[in-house]
Amino acid sequence: MxxxxxxxxxxxxxxxxxxxxxxxxxxxxxxxxxxxxxxxxxxxxxxxxxxxxxxxxxxxxxxxxxxxxxxxxxxxxxxxxxxxxxxxxxxxxxxxxxxxxxxxxxxxxxxxxxxxxxxLLQVGFNRRMDPSFRKLKRLVQSGELGNPHIVKITSRDPQPPGEAYVRSSGGMFMDMTIHDFDMARYLVGSEVAEVYTRGANLIDPMFGRCGDVDTAVITLTFVNGAICVIDNSRQAVYGYDQRVEVFGTLGSATADNCRPTTVEVSTATSVTRDQPEHFFLERYNQAFMEEIVAFARSVRLQEPVICSGRDGEAAQLIAEAARESYLSGLPVKLSVTAAEAGFSELQAL
Amino acid sequence: MxxxxxxxxxxxxxxxxxxxxxxxxxxxxxxxxxxxxxxxxxxxxxxxxxxxxxxxxxxxxxxxxxxxxxxxxxxxxxxxxxxxxxxxxxxxxxxxxxxxxxxxxxxxxxxxxxxxxxxLLQVGFNRRMDPSFRKLKRLVQSGELGNPHIVKITSRDPQPPGEAYVRSSGGMFMDMTIHDFDMARYLVGSEVAEVYTRGANLIDPMFGRCGDVDTAVITLTFVNGAICVIDNSRQAVYGYDQRVEVFGTLGSATADNCRPTTVEVSTATSVTRDQPEHFFLERYNQAFMEEIVAFARSVRLQEPVICSGRDGEAAQLIAEAARESYLSGLPVKLSVTAAEAGFSELQAL
Amino acid sequence: MxxxxxxxxxxxxxxxxxxxxxxxxxxxxxxxxxxxxxxxxxxxxxxxxxxxxxxxxxxxxxxxxxxxxxxxxxxxxxxxxxxxxxxxxxxxxxxxxxxxxxxxxxxxxxxxxxxxxxxLLQVGFNRRMDPSFRKLKRLVQSGELGNPHIVKITSRDPQPPGEAYVRSSGGMFMDMTIHDFDMARYLVGSEVAEVYTRGANLIDPMFGRCGDVDTAVITLTFVNGAICVIDNSRQAVYGYDQRVEVFGTLGSATADNCRPTTVEVSTATSVTRDQPEHFFLERYNQAFMEEIVAFARSVRLQEPVICSGRDGEAAQLIAEAARESYLSGLPVKLSVTAAEAGFSELQAL
Amino acid sequence: MxxxxxxxxxxxxxxxxxxxxxxxxxxxxxxxxxxxxxxxxxxxxxxxxxxxxxxxxxxxxxxxxxxxxxxxxxxxxxxxxxxxxxxxxxxxxxxxxxxxxxxxxxxxxxxxxxxxxxxLLQVGFNRRMDPSFRKLKRLVQSGELGNPHIVKITSRDPQPPGEAYVRSSGGMFMDMTIHDFDMARYLVGSEVAEVYTRGANLIDPMFGRCGDVDTAVITLTFVNGAICVIDNSRQAVYGYDQRVEVFGTLGSATADNCRPTTVEVSTATSVTRDQPEHFFLERYNQAFMEEIVAFARSVRLQEPVICSGRDGEAAQLIAEAARESYLSGLPVKLSVTAAEAGFSELQAL
Incomplete structure (x- = not known):
């Protein structure tokens, strides 16, 4: 044993x-x-x-x-x-x-x-271990989708956090979108060359008072030519909206929301199904387990971790650039050479 | 604590x-x-x-x-x-x-x-605790679907068991359909008055040699008027097919198969999604946990169990009648008075 | 021209x-x-x-x-x-x-x-020309599903007809289920050997007064071994419910309801999509056109029609047997030899 | 008459x-x-x-x-x-x-x-009359979705046009994306204040030789604060990909692709459904009819058309700005005052 x-x-x-x-x-x-x-x-x-x-x-x-x-x-x-x-x-x-x-x-x-x-240092970008997103990664890696051209990430929280949280969060890009920046790098397998952010304060003036946004559409251009677009909202009233799509030369793959049951109810007035899993604890329940299973394997076998410190740093740098773009209203280039050097492709799935 | x-x-x-x-x-x-x-x-x-x-x-x-x-x-x-x-x-x-x-x-x-x-005696009809089927039960109990008129249960295994298993299993109705008989009683909330079985040996002659069937369509007529139809196969090559539908005066509710991921892949030749969860260990993973959570609650609070010995007996009697109908080719009436007496409606969900 | x-x-x-x-x-x-x-x-x-x-x-x-x-x-x-x-x-x-x-x-x-x-005599079983059901037929004919074992037909009207209509309709099996009997023969490609009907009057006592049923589950056993189950209701409050499933040795194919739009709406209280197309004029709009396109081709090229008088007669005989089974409570055998002689397999799709 | x-x-x-x-x-x-x-x-x-x-x-x-x-x-x-x-x-x-x-x-x-x-002058932006997109418009107009925050339009052709077509087309933004610009204005009900384009030539060098792109992600910022993102490709190998999503304060609505049939086939190796309708003749078949029905009504009743010359002009101006942004790599502001004056809200649906 x-x-x-x-x-x-x-x-x-x-x-x-x-x-x-x-x-x-x-x-x-x-x-x-x-x-x-x-x-x-x-x-x-x-x-x-x-x-x-x-x-x-x-x-x-x-x-x-x-x-x-x-x-x-x-x-x-x-x-x-x-x-x-x-x-x-x-x-x-x-x-x-x-x-x-x-x-x-x-x-x-x-x-x-x-x-x-x-x-070993593993960073907790747990979504890499979500079964659906892992399948997207496998489809990209296996070449079944061809070269990725467009990646679309929808990431919306069910309700906004409180003001205290917002003030200490580092802002939406650093706190929330950072997961999406990591997902984009993970799926595309290349580094971000340029970021353009269109952010807005549409949900609660509190975000504006904190110098933050609550809504954003962010365009990432990758070194390998792929374009990624992320859309964020701090308040999707129907639940935690987490969808990803990878479109490439040979096909497209979409990962839809997870829902508690598969039940559909048809009545005289409507046809309904479940809202998405409420929030990250439910939605990424399995991913949270899988990331520590992977950590155990890395520790035991002295293998590279599935998400390294350099991956954590790269996402952080994109978040900083996204904020800079939001503030200036202009696209921001990233120093790719440095980042590229640190790119750690996931070795094994 | x-x-x-x-x-x-x-x-x-x-x-x-x-x-x-x-x-x-x-x-x-x-x-x-x-x-x-x-x-x-x-x-x-x-x-x-x-x-x-x-x-x-x-x-x-x-x-x-x-x-x-x-x-x-x-x-x-x-x-x-x-x-x-x-x-x-x-x-x-x-x-x-x-x-x-x-x-x-x-x-x-x-x-x-x-x-x-x-x-306390709880019988392991775990499917009662499947989140989707529980939701169907709640919809029936709450009256949202009105009076149930038609219940449809599809229950197909991914591959047939071996001959040794078949010989000791008590036959398909007692071994496999018994889950569906319990599900039908659980959802309809009434007792079965009559059973008609149309069984066949279409997949492997081994079943016939064992005096068993591998394919069946069974019609249950309930005391309250509802009609339930169950279709079984010992071999659904695409995986474990477990679907239920309840149709009533105010609407209909369907529970579809569960699948490992939500990914859909579109290519030049096809649009594909995942096959159903492979077999009962995967499909009813959560139900297996929930049934012992419920057992713990019953033991702690000395509450009625969610599936009693009388429930187990009732399903067994239907399985016997189903086999009798298969052998005779005629509908078989159940002694409802006795069974009805033993009916234990699920108290709380 | x-x-x-x-x-x-x-x-x-x-x-x-x-x-x-x-x-x-x-x-x-x-x-x-x-x-x-x-x-x-x-x-x-x-x-x-x-x-x-x-x-x-x-x-x-x-x-x-x-x-x-x-x-x-x-x-x-x-x-x-x-x-x-x-x-x-x-x-x-x-x-x-x-x-x-x-x-x-x-x-x-x-x-x-x-x-x-x-x-030429073509009978108006238009559903044979529905694009989804034609695809099921092609999948059976091409062998992609293997031998059909179980066929399931759900056929429910959105609301019951009036008493005058019911009295002159010949009864539900002759008026409504007859479409499903034809669909079963069309898809299975064999003749019905035995019928068992479980009918009920659950929606409106008017049907009972007219000697008719409004709810039924009918089991057909085919000469080639396939088993078909049809479930009917005269009142599905959510709309015209028309679904078919063919399950065979190599796979299964399902045809779902058609809906006016593909829109799904997610709000704080529900996730909804469209109800099925309201009734047969909308649902089988294309089938009604395709059946006369096929008739034109048969007339012009003196080809066999896609649905012959013998097909019409076969469905009628099954409807009569279904009613007999309902009245007696027992399975009814059909004189297959005669019917088989008249079986006209659809030549071309 | x-x-x-x-x-x-x-x-x-x-x-x-x-x-x-x-x-x-x-x-x-x-x-x-x-x-x-x-x-x-x-x-x-x-x-x-x-x-x-x-x-x-x-x-x-x-x-x-x-x-x-x-x-x-x-x-x-x-x-x-x-x-x-x-x-x-x-x-x-x-x-x-x-x-x-x-x-x-x-x-x-x-x-x-x-x-x-x-x-009267009606411009042929037929997609306004697509049943699914009309439903999105009604949901926005009725207020059921609240204020629109994010609109996402996916618009991808099944295969690229030939070089002669490309050279005379005015470029992808004027030829293809112009439909999406109109859809965005139609759904948001406001005017575009700023455009940012990230375009690329990833599919066929021919586009580059013609000074055109074949892939693009375009961000539109509206006067009312809404942000719209459009993603285009000249080659989606799985067919004509036409999806729209409107996300607002009270909910979200998505319009998915249309497919020829509802059939899903499950086999030992895959679960497949139909690819999207092949191209615009099939996909927008009904929209092409509805737009001339609407034109007839406008002519007969001397009512405003459903898509005016000013609507045509507005989409054209956005296409010009999108190309300018692509060439400069910078966001481009539109002269909203002029455009806003010409905004013709759809009067009746």
Whole structure:
């Protein structure tokens, strides 16, 4: 029997707990401890209900625990980079939530630390592991669609976040569209050469007050000639709208929304089916599991991760350029040479 | 924190292991032991991979263990009834796979034992907990579809079982259609008054040699007037075909097949999407989990189970009548008064 | 340029006018005259709006007009057979609406008359020419589905007809299901050996008062082993429900309902799409045109018609057996030898 | 009975013949004559097959014929404007194919001529009358979708045109995307303030040699804040891809492709359905008929046309700006004030 990988989680918010539940259910991991700066009764109750009453530990102790092989960094974004550096120095493999940071310099430093330490660093762009999007990737990689010409990503949240979240989020492009930037790179298999953003504040003036947008259409031009268009909204009243299409010389493939049931109801007044899965916890439920299965495989076999720190950095740079384009109203070119160098094609699916 | 329910599994074949994995992943259960008469290296390797190396115990010891509150009976069908009786005498709550037995008398005796002992007995008609079929049930119960007039169940396996399985299965109606008989009762909410079977041996002469059929269309007439038609095949080359439709005075609802992804691929020669989920492990993955969640709730709250022993018996009686109709070529009436008395409407969804 | 076929219509009710409009629009026909026993202002207005003000003629004059090559018999059912006989004696090719008659003897006599006269007789089972059902037929004929094992036909009207119609209709099996009986024969390519009907009066007691049913599930067993199940309702509140499925050894093909648009609307409360096309005029609009295109080709090239008098008779015999089964509650065998002799496989699609 | 409108067609190419067939089938029109500069045997054979052998006339004679109320201008684009001017002077109502011309000045002059003469001028943006897109328009107008935020138009041809066509087409934006520009204005109900084009030559170097593109993603920003994105390709190998989506504050509506049948085939290797309708003749068959029904109503009731000369001009101006943006790589602003003045909201659906 293969020994499970001993892991700890830094940060027990919504996403940290999600990973905790998934890690518990998988034979390949043993969740040893969780660090959380802000303990609460509600968090303790959650832990009790999982039989994890005595799991909490200080972050430093986790890093110093030699039994722990890997850490999941699930803290707020502004501390990701520093935790990466510390975990790297402690020799732990790292799974870090997106984005790595809100600053290119910080991200550079964190990536350098991980590289110097020789530890694996996987970034949590979980959508790469969604079964439908993986199938799109396979179709592109196998050549069945020919050369990709047009990629279309629809990504709309069911309801807008609160003002506090918006103010600390780094803006819609860095917080939300960053997933789509990664998806575009993942599917096209090339680097972005130019970004044009048309953003607007149409849903709630709060976004405008925060210097942010709530609606956008973003055009990415890739080095290999493909054109990608992403449309975002912070409020799709019918639910979480997540669709992707890849159009190439030999054909087109679309990934539609997932829905809780396949039931269609026909009555005297209407024919209805289910709304899309409510939000990311439901929609990407399987993707969240698959990304840590992939992480386990990378750790065990010392294989490249499915989404590297360089992938995280690339998406971050596109997000910055998208914001710059929004502010200037002009297309923005990316320094492709640098980015291209860092492009890490997914090795295995 | 609520204490988990301590359970054991009797029988570690395909379905027993499935329950084992689901029980392990759920905080509400603690899987203490597994009994299996036929140990094998392959079974031990499976147990090792789950960290269940020392879980095996004798069936008698399980029944005598006072810590164990409930048992899952997953042995071959011919020993279900006797295990129910023994577990009932030992005061354990019982989850038993379908069918309860191949003989009405045995089933009667087992049910009586459970009733006398005052233990819960849930039968594993897991499809009741499939999200799509549950939605159909809710639509019927809420009255949104009006009175059900026609119910259509398509139930086709991806490939035929082997001859050994067929010989011990009790025949297609008892082994396969029994799920559809339960679904029909569950959705219509009434009892079957008459059965007409048109069966055939079209796929493999082996079925005929075993005195069985591989293809059938069965018409059920319910006491409340509804008519249900079930079509079965032992070999749908495109995968596991599981669809249900309820047509009533106020509308119709259909539950379509589930598919692994939502991807549609359009090329110069075709437009394709995924085949249905391969077989019952994939298709009813969630239903298998939900049925034990429901069992936990029944045990904890001493509520009626979602599928009772009387439900199991009713489906068995319909299966017997279906076979009789097949053999005689004539419709067969069921003794409704008796069955009706045993009808246990699902209380809560 | 090919000279158009000069035709006349006997009977200017709903279906006669439908054919008139289609004949007018097609270069291959010249509609010379229409006979109608019951003239009305409303009929005259209809004719005026088509520029057909002076088109009306007596039925006898039509039969005596040597320029007229073919007649469309669109009168009430009880005069179909006698018009067939008279038109055959007059040497006209015949397109006759379904059913040929309500009596096997009358139908026999009419068919004999047409055969003796050497005129073509096409029966108006228009659904054979529906693009989706034709595709099913091609898939069966090409062998792509293998041997058909199970055929499922759903055929439900949007609302029930009035009592006067019901009383003169010959009953649901002869009036409505007869289309489905023809579809089953058309798709399976074999003859019906046995019929079992489970009928009910669930929608309106009026049907019961007329000795008729409004709901039925009918099982047909074919000589080649295929089993077909038809479900009918006189009232599907969501519209005209017309679906067909053919399941065979190599695969399955389904034909879904047609809808006016492809629009899907997602809001905060629902995801809706169009109801099915309202009724047969909309749903089979193209089939009504294609059947007369096929008739023109048969007349011009003296080819067999796509749906012969023998096809009409076969469907009628199944309808009679279906009613007999409903009344007796028992399966009814058909005299296959006779029917098989008359089976006319569709030659070309 | 209402007298039909006497019409003539100028130009008997593919689109002129299409209109001829539709006009023939409709009681509200009488097609009196057709003018064609380039007579051919093939054209004569076509006319013969429709019984239109003696229909040909000189363009001048048509304009001088006082019986003729309206003309359909179906000549090559470069003579549209001059025919509009001459027909207007002759007092004929005008249906003109798109685009009006390749030059804003010519278009202006033609529109002025029609206005001065007081004749109706309808431009052939037939897609406005497609049943699915009309439903989208109704959903926007009724307010059911709330304020439109994002409009997405996918418009891809099944195969590229030949070089001769490309050279005289005015370029992809003027020839093909112009339909999408009109659709965007029609659905959003506002004017375009800014255009950004990302075009490419990915399919055939021929397009590049002609100074044209074969692939493009175009972002339109509307005065009312809505953002529209159009994606075009000259070659979708799976067929004519025509989809539209409107996303607003209260919901989203999508119009999918139309397909010849509803058949889905499931086999051991795939699940397939039909490719989209092959090209515009099939896909917009009904729209081509509805647009002339609407024209007849406008002529009879002296109502505004469903697509005016000003609508034609507006789409042309956007096409020019799209090309300018493609050439410069920068967003291009439109002089909205002028355009807004000419905006003619569709009055009735």
């Amino acid at each position: 293969v020994k499970p990988i001993v892991v700890s989680i830094i940060g027990a918010g919504r996403i940290g707990r999600l990973h905790a539940d998934n890690l518990r259910a998988m034979p390949s991991f043993k969740l040893k401890s969780i660090a959380e700066a802000m303990m609460s009764e509600e968090l303790l109750a959650w832990a009790e209900s999982r039989g994890l009453g005595s799991v909490f530990a200080a972050g430093e102790d986790i890093l110093n625990d030699p039994e722990i092989e890997a850490v999941f960094i699930c803290t707020p974004t502004d501390s990701h980079a520093s935790w990466i550096e510390r975990a790297a120095h402690a020799g732990k493999h790292i799974f870090c939530e997106k984005p790595i940071s809100l600053s290119s310099e910080e991200t550079q430093r964190a990536l350098q630390a991980a590289e110097n330490a020789g530890v | 609520v204490k988990p329910i301590v359970v054991s599994i009797i029988g570690a074949g395909r379905i027993g292991r499935l329950h084992a994995d689901n029980l392990r992943a759920m905080p509400s259960f603690k899987l203490k032991s597994i009994a299996e008469a036929m140990m094998s290296e392959e079974l031990l390797a499976w147990a090792e991979s789950r960290g269940l190396g020392s879980v095996f115990a004798a069936g008698e010891d399980i029944l005598n263990d006072p810590e164990i509150e409930a048992v899952f009976i997953c042995t071959p069908t011919d020993s279900h009834a006797s295990w129910i009786e023994r577990a009932a005498h030992a005061g354990k709550h019982i989850f038993c796979e379908k069918p309860i037995s191949l003989s009405s008398e045995e089933t009667q005796r087992a049910l009586q034992a459970a009733e006398n002992a005052g233990v | 090919v000279k158009p076929i000069v035709v006349s219509i006997i009977g200017a009710g709903r279906i006669g006018r439908l054919h008139a409009d289609n004949l007018r629009a097609m270069p291959s026909f010249k509609l010379k005259s229409i006979a109608e026993a019951m003239m009305s202002e409303e009929l005259l207005a209809w004719a005026e709006s088509r520029g057909l003000g002076s088109v009306f003629a007596a039925g006898e004059d039509i039969l005596n007009d040597p320029e007229i090559e073919a007649v469309f018999i669109c009168t009430p059912t009880d005069s179909h057979a006698s018009w067939i006989e008279r038109a055959a004696h007059a040497g006209k090719h015949i397109f006759c609406e379904k059913p040929i008659s309500l009596s096997s003897e009358e139908t026999q006599r009419a068919l004999q008359a047409a055969e003796n006269a050497g005129v | 209402v007298k039909p409108i006497v019409v003539s067609i100028i130009g008997a190419g593919r689109i002129g013949r299409l209109h001829a067939d539709n006009l023939r089938a409709m009681p509200s029109f009488k097609l009196k004559s057709i003018a064609e500069a380039m007579m051919s045997e093939e054209l004569l054979a076509w006319a013969e097959s429709r019984g239109l052998g003696s229909v040909f006339a000189a363009g001048e004679d048509i304009l001088n014929d006082p019986e003729i109320e309206a003309v359909f201008i179906c000549t090559p684009t470069d003579s549209h404007a001059s025919w509009i001017e001459r027909a207007a002077h002759a007092g004929k109502h005008i249906f003109c194919e798109k685009p009006i011309s390749l030059s804003s000045e010519e278009t202006q002059r033609a529109l002025q001529a029609a206005e001065n003469a007081g004749v």
